[in-house]
Amino acid sequence: MRKFFYLLLSTALIAILVTYALWTADRPAGHYLSDLRINLAVDQGMPAERGNLLGIQPELFPTDYQSPERLHRKLAAYLQSARDLGFLNDKTVVVLPEHIGTWLMFSGEKDELYQAGTMKEAMNWLAVSNPLAFIQALVRAQGDNRLDDAYLRMKAPRMAHDYQGLFGGLAEEFGITLVAGSIVLPEPSVSDGQLKVGAGALYNSSLVFGRDGRPIGQPQRQRHPVFEQRDVLGADRPDATQVVETPAGRLGVLIGSDSWYPVHYRQLNDQGAQLIAVPAFILGRDAWDRPWSGYKGLSTPEEVSLKPGEVSEGQAWHRLTLTSQLPISQARGGVSVFLRGQFWDSASAGQSFISHDGQHFSDGEARGARLLNLWL
Template sequence: MRKLLALTLTMAFVAAVSAYLVWTQERPVGHYLSDLRINLAVDEGIPADRGNLLGIQPELFPADYQSLERLHLKLSAYLRKAQDQGLINEKTIVVLPEHVGTWLMLSGEKDQLYQATSLEEAMNWLSASNPLLFLRALISAEGANRMDDAYLRMKAPTMARDYQILFGGLAKEFGITLVAGSIALPNPSVSQGQLQVGHGALYNASLVFGRDGFPLGQPQRQLYPIFDERGFIQPSDENAISVIDTPAGRLGILIGSDSWYPDNYRKLNEQGAQLVVVPAFVIGRDTWDKPWRGFKSVSTPPEVSLKPEELSEGEAWHRLTLISQQPISQATAGMSVFLRGQFWDQSSAGQSFLTRNGEVFADSNARGARMLNVWL
């Protein structure tokens, strides 16, 4: 009797494990409906032969990331609208927001993940449907927040491949220089024209793709991750700021609140940066209009006298982002581009703006996808 019971339990266990393994391999693609519209919110300057900076503030949702084809459809629709309005030429630099590549971790997952009601629930589905990848990533995770590290690390090679296929492909398709927002990867680097992942800590990094679809230079890593991400994103070497030659001029990239630090602009000045772009992301539906909470990293620049709650988050971004404000920045123009949309219970609030000759031009409408353009 005991042998029969043991055999029955063993068979039930094997059947359950087999059913689970079959379930993890199933990746159905559900119905897709997304708003492909985008409006030109700011158009500054006069068209000339020096090119332009074109910021794309997308409105993205988890279902947009279910496949590369879906995300390509949405982003290419935005770029095609810009093309139809005469905003794209061989010297155009297109700027996408921070973490637009990080959410590639969602690609190819189960419908339950996209239909989740919270980020926590979605991440539970992510780990449950990729058990071996998740366990391997959890073992090698670093930092104080090992779970979030593991979620980002578990699909890193696939994310890096998809990032280059998608954004390198868009750069080549539209003949543009593309600042591909940012992506969180372990020790990212470019080798023989390919984005590679390494071992060790995660970095929030931005990569630029040229008109041929290949990377220009090495990834620019974020120097000062915000407090909420410091448990799993490693700050880069403070001296690791580089400038990239583009058809429109020498380009510097400062990710997120790296743009709040005057010393970063001085380092860009030393390298002859003519343009500065800021891929950015602000969490929280109404954060932009709420009181600024102060610097969200370990250090506060001694030159900054701005105090927390002295003004709103949006006003602080305008004050602290010092593009083209002499003598701190010698760049002639630049822009900050924010990720918008809703990822389960996590919403976003940033409103993109551009700076030219020390003057700020902002988009005051927070709804829908937006484009901002400045002629150089």
């Protein structure tokens, strides 16, 4: 009787495991509708032979990331609209927002994940749907927040592959130089023209793709992750500033809050940067209008007199992002681009703007997809 009971229990357990394995392998694509429209927010300057700096503020949702093909469709529609307006040429530099690549961690998942009500629930579905990858990542996780580290690390090789294929493909398809926002990866680097991941700390990094679809230089890693991310993300060296050659001029990238530090603009000046791209991301639907909370646990630069609560978050970005403000920045122009959209119960904020001749230009509308163009 006991043997029969053990046999029955083993059979039931095997049946459960097989059913679970089949369930995790089943990834049907659900119905997909997405708004492909984008509005022109800023068109500053006059067309010239020096090219242009074009910011694309997308509006994205979890279902846009169900596959790289879906995200390509939406971003390609934005770029086609820019082409129709005459904004794409051989010397165009397009800038996308911070973390536009990070959300690729949700690509290829089950419908239950995209239908989740909260970010926490979506993360649970991510782990349950990829048990082996999640356990392996949890074993390799680093830092104080091992759970979030594991979520970001578990699909890193696939994320790097999709990131290069998607954004490098868009750069080649439209014949542009593309600042591909940013993506969180472990120890990212470019080797033999391919974006690779390592086994070390996670970095929020940005990569520039040329008109041939290939990476230009190495990933620019963020040096000052905001306070709530510091228990997950590593910080690159303070002097790790690089400038890449583009058809429109020498380009520097400052990710998010890195754009708040005058020392970074001086470093870019020393390397002859003529253009500055700022991929940015702010979490919280109304965060742009709330009181600025300061440098969030990081030291305030001596040159900065702004105090927490003195201005709103949006006003602080305009004050602290010093692109094209002499003598601190000698760049001809810059663009700060924010990711807009709703990811489960987490909404994003931010109002993208162009910087030129010491002034900032935006259309006063935060929501929706936006194009911001600066003729150089």
